[in-house]
Amino acid sequence: MKSKFTLLLFFISPLALLAQNQLSYNQKAEEIKKTVWEKQNPIFESNKIPEKYNNESAVILARSFDMQRVSGGKFKFMVITATSVTQTNKTTTFREKIKINDKAALDEYSTLEYDKIIDKTETILTASIKNKKEVFIGVKIIKSNGKELIVNTNEEVILQNSKKDKVGKLAIPDLQVGDILDYYISTIQVKEGNQEEDENRYTFFLANEYPVLNFAYKFQYGKKISVFNISANGAPQPIISTNNDGDQIFTYTGTDIPKYKDEIWSSPYRDLPYFCISSSFKTKYDQMMMASANPLSKLDKIDPKLSRLDNYINNFQAIFNTNFVAFSDDITNQAKEHFKSSKALKNAPLDSSMKVIYNNWRYSVFCDYDADNFDISEMNYRVAKSKINTVKMCKILCDLEIPHDILVATSKFSNSLSNVFETGDFQTMIRINGSKPMYMFFDRVNTHFNEIPVYYQGEKALVLTPRRKGDHNYTFTRSEATIPVTKTEDNLLVENLKVNFSKDDMQHLNITRNVNEKGSMKTEDQLRLCYVEDIDKELTTLTQGEELKKRLKDKKTYNNLQQAFDFGRKDIKKSFTAEITSQYEQAPKDVTDFKVIKTGISNAPFEYESKFTMENFVKKAGSNYILDVGKLIGKISKIDADKKDRQTNIYMSSARALNYNIDIEIPAGYKVSGASDLNVNITNDKGRFNATSKIDGQKLLVEVKRAYHKASIDKKEWNDLVSLVDAAGNFYERKVLLEKIN
């Protein structure tokens, strides 16, 4: 229950709020308690559960969230001067009334942990800048006979008890299965100084692990505060009203939300109803002072008449006209060196020159290291910041007069472009406009030139076409595009397995597994198995960059890094063993050899190979043996019966193909039966599962081809996908007999 309450907070009138600031914590707690429990709230009145929910673990009878924010400028006397600071008063209350129907729900709701007081107020000599949040809780239990018990929350234990940091924890007394729990978490926050918008952002999904009978979310803002909101995927629009003080009130209400089941390949931000609401207040003085302290802050202007996305795009475009991302000619110079001259660079085929420039960018970013972090396990997982790098690359391309666009898009596993709400909701990339478009996406070390991460494929994009008029004078025209989608064969995994029965023990399989991966199929394995130092060396060679020792000017950093590289190398075998274990859901008996054959860093594909011994794939049947052939393609589960009905649409990472060529040496003195039963062919327009086998002398050759032709599929077509997954799951259980020849 703890996690649910961390950010949830309440509503009292502004006057009460100001008055409350003079009150002690306990007085405020009493006042809030009185307000919440005594205030009429129709959605919390009923204790009746519809019969259809009798078998639920818990049912939320009502849930509400009330938030009120007032902000304003305040003149403050500092030590030698005076300044104006923004003071924000914010109160919130989250309240929930739940029928507890079993021990699982009782366990979930039986304790509460909360930050009671967080006081980050700073004192500079005689002046103090307030920043304090107080949290108040209240709990009521309604027994099955209707008797109401208000819990004494003073029974809490205090985990942390300093003046500025108080953490409480409450085990709710007398709570039993069959009871109704009614609780609230309220906060009062007073903060002086600029408050970032993300501190005031709330996102609510109108879907829950338990059914919700009634909900009401209410947000009240002072009239000078800018409010932003979106409702997505069918979530209701708020009812907007004002009160006598001119406060803006946004109310979302609804009834009877069925519970949401977790489903494989889903994208909640694309399918489930949710709303976001946030607010911003900055005095003119704030804006002026911030702009002088941080040149970027002056870009942070929000025009309420524009969409959130348009606002962010305006700010993004404005970065071009600042010094914030300085033009750097290192990448270009390196490319000129590569082509021996500026002219040669200019005359080179566009795909060739752009690839060199992109690789130089990769080298500049990923062959540079944090001087304080030498954790080898993290280095391959660094992600470039797309917007900053897009700006940087765009300036380079403008300088080289390469025609290109900037594409703005969102991941299919987050909000859609039309529902962008915060700056992190979208990424940017570059499209080179040659005879055919080519793409630069600024993502991970193993992302290639002209490779678009699968999350953005097929997404609608906003196109910004730059025009450079001067060093800090760029203009953009806008259009729209759809990001291309890779085909099934672009995202390919090919496994070649040579399987021998151990001479010492027929029930042990010696396997040589060679894996080729490209496109989306390589991403994870490449990061897991390619050693960071080897990637560095390959990128260095590729770009003719400086070797590590020369590159890192600080000797100490070099020594630390080289030592970490040397130390981490011994764990490569562990990475391979872990990869084999995850493939077969069983650890190998031993791993005798392992290597990366092609890193795929310079060019696709990625290729690696391992040699290992597996147990439990062969059963003994008298003098015969039964081989679990299906297990050789790795663990595949069928779709569980309770998942055959689909609530949400299907979002897979990409179309893809997985091919397995299995070459099994039939031991002398044995013949194979049942090979023909391995043949399967399920094909539909979503993909296929095809397995064929043949005996070739002393070899059993099995070829398995799995393919998923679409990444996104409507939930109505789920059964087509189920048939493919189940076909693979059934194949996983297929066996052949090795019969002793008499």
Add this chain to the structure above:
Amino acid sequence: MPNKYNALIIAILCISFTKIANAVAIDSNISILSAKCLYTFSKQDEKTEVTVKEKSETRYKNILAQVLPITAFYNEKSKIISLNCRLNNKSVRNFSPVDTYYTVKDVFYSDVRMNYFPLEVPSNSITDISLEKITYDAKYFTSVYFTEEYRTLSKEIIVKIPRWMDIDLKEMNFEGFNITKTITYNEKDNEDIIKYTCLNLPAMTAEALSPGQSYIYPHLLFLAKDKSTSSVYFNSLQDQYNWYRSLTKDLNDEKEPAIQQQAQEITANCKTELEKVSAVYYWVQNNIRYIAFEDGIAGFKPDSAAEVLRKKYGDCKGMANLTKTLLKVLGIDARLSWLGTNHIAYNYSTPSLAVDNHMICTVFLNGKLYFLDTTESFLGFNEYAERIQGREVLIEDNDKYSLTKVPLSNENSNLDFVKKSLNIDGINLLGTATHIWKGEDKEVLLSNIHSSKKEKLYATLSEYLGNKNQNYEIQDLKLPALDVYDKDISVSYNLKFKNGVDLFDKVYYVTLDQDKEYDNFKIDQGERNHEIWLPYKVNIQKEIILNIPANYELKDKPSNLAIKTSSYEFNISYEVLSDKIIYKKLIKIPNPKITKTAFTQWNDDIKKLTQIYSETITLKPKS
């Protein structure tokens, strides 16, 4: 090449860390070169408690640059006087450990706190940490461990004991470690100086199914005796009991109306005293939530029965006290009882607060003793969990005490029983199944069931019965009473096991046993450091009858297996009758502790068991 400015921009702006894989722990990166710990017992005057001052200096060496977490723990009965740090022989700027609480897994509240500072250490650094700490009462200073989180090359533990103080130092688990001891007398301060020097200590490692630390690592157990007029020490178990008694004797809620009313309600339909004891046990078990508190003196003093009844939750002490009080109201001789679970290596022959960690209620009835541990959520009355079986139990008896042991149950108190009758239908197996669980096996089943949501109860049970096999379809299953724990639990159903048979050239190959307990349960002797303690004694009995289809006969079957050692028994047989094969499996592990010396034998036997599991029955058409 990126210039310095650009490199800075790149570092700050261009890269964020998104981790999609778990970090690999680098334990071997850090070692302790030397550690010196001095413990001094002192007191200001005769009226004050004896305090224990700890002064330690530890020198760490790391190979790679990383964060070295510096932690110092204390609690209600101790205090950190100073915690200092030098890095490569220089003071560390901004070294300011945070004082915060420490979360102990599965404990709702603990008084353990810590000072914590994450120190960034460059590669090949030497870090010196010095700590001064005081424990306010020697009674609470119970043990000192030699081993640390990291490999330790050398360590000195020096204990200074004034001659006015009498301390019995028990040396635990020294065997196999390089520890030497010297004793000198310091005439000036009239104290004995006991010095232990140890070399090449391994790092403490956490392994699944391990005994508690007090069984494994070398440590000193401090038994403070009484030479002082003011301090309470445990010269004997009677002294320890007296102290416990002082904390519990005033707990007397028998006259509380709520207690009385509840006791009467619980036992309204009981005819005998034994029924009343049983009814109270089940009521507390079902209606009081167990929540663990470890809180200084409150960690030894039970909450009042009325409070536990009101709150409907408590720790072991509170639950034991409520159980006792409800029974006392009913005129039954029930008493609070202390014990150390099998997590603790000691018994009451060494009176110390380190000896016990649990409280239950003991009932004296008709000349018999009943031990009621209501913290066990799903064990029946008179069933005892492995963790308390055979453990000494200190039972209150006014100003005296009695000491006895919780009875040891044999493996037959637990049972995982299955009987199936199966027919071959194409490549499927059809038939009926009956399961029975008792003792700890019942507890495991019910814990699984009750941790799942109500609407998923049937699915959870089905999954449990089918050992998570998606092809195991269950039909006509009637849910048993899952809230009654005083009986064995039994379920029967019809089953269809899809693809349960392999069919090649009209020959059937059947693997009857899908559960395969202890299949591949090999112990990696190269990696494993500690003994393996299974959670409880094992008693698995399975009988599967396969009806041979008409016109078929048995061609091959797996061998039988009969392994019996003093610690376990694996017995598998295939009895062949004219029209059926009866597969019987018996796995009994009456001694759940697999010692390191038994690992080789265990692995050999598991290999044989695994081999049998990997063999099938062959049925061929009659010729």
